[in-house]
Amino acid sequence: MSSADRPHIPVLLRPLLKAVAPVSGVWLDGTFGAGGYTRGLLAAGADKVIGVDRDPLAFQMAAPWASEYGDRLELVQGVFSKLDEYASDLDGVVLDLGVSSMQLDLAERGFSFMKDGPLDMRMSQSGPSAADIVNTASESDLADILFNYGEERASRKIARAIVKDREAVPFTTTLQLAGLIERIMPRVKPGQSHAATRSFQALRIAVNDEYGELVGGLEAAERALKPGGKLAVVTFHSIEDRMVKRFFQSRAGKSGGNRYAPEAHETPAQFELVTRKAVGPDDQELDENPRARSAKLRVAVRTDAAPGETDRKQLGMPMLSKGKK
Numbered sequence: 001m002s003s004a005d006r007p008h009i010p011v012l013l014r015p016l017l018k019a020v021a022p023v024s025g026v027w028l029d030g031t032f033g034a035g036g037y038t039r040g041l042l043a044a045g046a047d048k049v050i051g052v053d054r055d056p057l058a059f060q061m062a063a064p065w066a067s068e069y070g071d072r073l074e075l076v077q078g079v080f081s082k083l084d085e086y087a088s089d090l091d092g093v094v095l096d097l098g099v100s101s102m103q104l105d106l107a108e109r110g111f112s113f114m115k116d117g118p119l120d121m122r123m124s125q126s127g128p129s130a131a132d133i134v135n136t137a138s139e140s141d142l143a144d145i146l147f148n149y150g151e152e153r154a155s156r157k158i159a160r161a162i163v164k165d166r167e168a169v170p171f172t173t174t175l176q177l178a179g180l181i182e183r184i185m186p187r188v189k190p191g192q193s194h195a196a197t198r199s200f201q202a203l204r205i206a207v208n209d210e211y212g213e214l215v216g217g218l219e220a221a222e223r224a225l226k227p228g229g230k231l232a233v234v235t236f237h238s239i240e241d242r243m244v245k246r247f248f249q250s251r252a253g254k255s256g257g258n259r260y261a262p263e264a265h266e267t268p269a270q271f272e273l274v275t276r277k278a279v280g281p282d283d284q285e286l287d288e289n290p291r292a293r294s295a296k297l298r299v300a301v302r303t304d305a306a307p308g309e310t311d312r313k314q315l316g317m318p319m320l321s322k323g324k325k
Contacts, residue, residue, distance in 0.1 A: 009289040010036025011098065012234050012297045015279045017044050019299040020230045025091030026050070028224070030080030030217055032058050035065075037094050042072060050074045050087050054124040057106075079124075081216025084224035091229050093221040097214060098236040098295070099123075099204065111204060113178035113196040119171055121200075121207045130203045134171045139163045141320075148318040149211075150202025151239075154185060158199060174200075201237075211317050214240060218247050219310055222270055225302040231271070232299045241278060241296045242316045248273060248300050250315075251308055268305035275299045 013036060017023065023044040029037050032051035035058075041049050051073065053059070059066075059075050066073055076086050080095060099111055110120030110130060119131040137145070139159045146155035161184050162171070171177050178196040185195040205211060221231050235241040248254075251270040278296035285292050313319065 009292075010034075010040060011096065011289065011292045011295045012279065012281060012285070013037060013040045014285070015282075016094070016232050016234070016297055016299070017041075019274055019279070019297065020092060020232055023092070026087065026089075027092040027094065028052060028083055028087050028090050028221075029094050030083050030221070031094075031096045032062070032075065033096065034058070035062050037096060038073065041092075041094070042069060046072075046092075048072050048074065050076060052076045052078050052080055052083055052086060054079050056125060079213060079216075081213045081220055083217065084220040088224050089226045090224050091226065092232070093225060093229070094232045094234075095214075095217055095221070096234045097210070097240050098234065098291075107174075110174050111200070113174055113194060113200050116173055116175040119174055119177055121204045123208045128207065130207050131171055133203060133206060134162060134177060135166050144320050145206045146199055146202045148202075148320055149205040150198035150200075152198040152202060157184060211239070211243070214243055215247075215310060215312055215315065215317060218244070219307070222251070222302070222307045227302055227304040229302040230274070230299060231302065232297065234295055234297050235278075236294050236296075239316065239318060241298075244298050245278070246315045247310070248298060250310075252300065267308070269303055270305045270308050271300035271302060273300050 016037070017040055021044070023041055023046050025046065026048045027041050027046045028050040029041065030052050032038060032053035035051065038049045038051045049072065051062075054077065056077060059077065062075065066075065078086060083093065107115035107117035110117045119129065119134060121130040133145070134142070142159035142162060143155040146152040146158055152158065158181055161180055162177075165171070165180055178194075178200070181196040181199055188195050218231075218233070225231060233244045235244055248271055252273050253267065253269040254273070275298050278298055280296055281289075281292040
């Protein structure tokens with residue numbers, strides 16, 4: 001069975017529903033995707049779920065089944081950094097930060113370095129594409145993106161090669177870029193990730209402003225949740241998890257100080273932590289869905305304290321050089 005034929009499996013759904021139980025009231029699924037979390041929440045007892053996604057394909061794919069839920073399901077095309085504009089006084093918010101399998105599996109979306117397609121990567125299917133960045137950004141800006149967003153140690157070498165090659169032929173396809181990276185990087189040893197993995201991740205993050213959206217989504221959820229409302233966030237790599245962890249810690253009054261910096265003045269906590277440590281997949285889930293291997297879940301409950309201020313640098317959000325000025 002090809003990946004495109006496999007049914008969509010929502011990652012960490014079982015531990016998520018356990019952590020937020022009992023499920024009731026109005027929830028917002030900020031990354032609707034294939035609808036896995038939304039259906040899980042509705043089945044678990046949510047009175048209504050508002051499904052938000054910036055990808056119009058998500059709603060096209062949901063058309064055959066969405067009507068089954070009647071007015072218990074509301075679909076909104078938008079970004080989760082604006083979720084508080086779509087709803088308020090919510091009982092819960094779920095954010096799944098992974099790229100959905102429906103996007104990865106469609107070559108024409110340009111997310112995969114394993115399938116030939118246009119160098120696109122736009123989740124919203126609008127705005128500047130990955131090809132626009134690759135063909136127009138300066139060498140220093142490209143290296144900055146690859147290093148900060150993809151943690152690619154060979155960022156300067158790759159950026160230099162891209163700029164040289166695009167002078168002759170602009171980059172238009174995924175395999176064209178992946179082939180360049182494979183050509184200039186050392187041969188990958190068995191068990192190691194593809195040579196283009198970090199570069200493609202970096203470009204995807206840049207195209208979709210994923211880190212900015214993450215911080216904006218956490219802040220918007222804080223504004224939209226009622227006291228006692230639950231926020232569950234599933235991340236897929238260490239930078240995202242670090243940002244969510246530090247956000248929750250700062251909002252729960254757990255950031256504290258150290259011997260070099262005094263502890264900050266105590267302020268009312270906006271969240272109480274439900275998961276003290278990130279929850280990962282169990283063996284059963286890994287058997288069912290290998291893509292869950294890097295997933296981590298964190299959950300917190302909203303208090304009645306006023307929303308706080310966010311220092312993106314303290315959250316460990318990677319900042320491009322232009323953003324540091």
